[in-house]
Amino acid sequence: MSLTNDQVRGIARLARLSLDEAEVAEVADKLASILGMVDQLQATDTAGVVPMAHPLDAAQQLRADEVIETDHREEYQRNAPLTEQGLYLVPRVVE
């Protein structure tokens, strides 16, 4: 299975990757070889097999509904380039 350059650009945009034209062609080839492997997997008869959601054969452990976290805003915000009035500031996003 092969991918068009437009499909590659679309996938790159969804993943927020910036590719130049040379990279688009290269990535298209690499992705096509991965899809080739997927095609091989698809050919396997999986009728009656429950899709695996996790490699461990175990069930999710649950925790009690208790508040155990305390406020560490100041520490956490030291990692942020910009904060104001307790908010993280990011480039403007407008609907």
Added chain:
Amino acid sequence: MRWETVIGLEIHAQLSTRSKIFSGSATTYGAAPNTQASLVDLGYPGVLPVLNAEVVRMAIRFGLATGCSIAPRSVFARKNYFYPDLPKGYQISQYELPIVHGGSLDIDLPEGSRKRIGITRAHLEEDAGKSLHEDFHGMTGIDLNRAGTPLLEIVSEPDLRSPEEAVAYMRRIHQLVRWLGICDGNMQEGSFRCDANVSIRPHGETRLGTRTELKNLNSFRFIDRAIRHEVERQIELVEDGGQVVQETRLYDPERDVTRPMRSKEEANDYRYFPDPDLLPVIIEPATIEAIRAGLPELPTARRERFVHAYGLSDYDAGVLTASRELADYYEAAVAAVPAAAKLLANWTMGELTAALKRDAVEIADSRVDARALAGLVARIHDETISGKIAKEVFEAMWAGEGDADSVIEARGLKQITDTGALEAIVAEVVAAHPGQAAEYRAGKHKLMGFFVGQVMKRTQGKANPAQVNALIKAVLE
């Protein structure tokens, strides 16, 4: 051409847990920005989500109350998109294997019939944070307190055929989640909101038309108006030869229009896959049965019981079971005055509800409790006071002057039941108004009201109106 409207709703109910769905952060509304956002909520590397047991229990409660199946095994999936209020770059949700699926809820239609609305599924997911677009030097402020708040997304079948049906269905879900104690239903705070999928098709057509999704409708009025506008827009578009495009639209309540939400269009490919950080959730039949055993009597069953047990109309029973608190109040009161169930219903829906609304008091904090209201209604029922005087007594009770009996005693409001005393007053009134008496005798019977009024005036309203009526008749006829 006649068009049929087809609507399906996706309701987001915020589950009333103390802590978040995957972290031990508090979910308290209105905290200072980012003071309730832990490393898990902030999407730091190396942290792992751990599922809150209470959200699972709440989802099962909802599923059982709507006749849904509870999945013995359900799986969390990642819904991938980029937005600054979603720190991980994905929302943990459920996709192929939701915890709850395949049930229904009945709604009341205006003409008195009922309609069954299918519930496709209800799945657990985390909420995103909040973006503040006010002026931060041209930047956007992000508050992640809400990130990781547990949501139950309840998806209906496209069974709704009008804005009215959509609102009726949403009200029933709103009533139910509050009844079950799994969501506070506070729409101002965003605890209960909905997206609507709307399409049109020619009458008689069975295939679905192309739908648009209206986002984040957070009041019953907006849902009604947004759907109305969207249907008009689609009909106009199609009748002018155009085609509806599948897209997400936002309702703008100020301009009363819907408009496309451009920024999210290209993000419609969410590339869901099972979240490797979380194992499948296994629910044993014994767990389900234990939760079923703990369910309260549900609104519809209770409404029907109110009709049979207390002789109320279906309408009254519906009003009294609008919330569990109100139904509990009424039942606690009616136990004390079972003979006056209808009168008590009127007082609960009338004076009590009006006073609660006027003073913005919740029924749990009512200044006249169930026992006190029953005490008042008992005095109307045994004719110690008239309904009119009872309103004065109620206000005094509401103001904290004590129970009905002490207010009646302290204010001397006891109805005059001594026939002799009343006869004397009636005789005085008739003697004082010979002209009117003559007119009455000449056939002007509507003057009865005048005489009753005069007697009431002289007794400060303490006479029994029916008794006064009879006595005046006896004198004048």
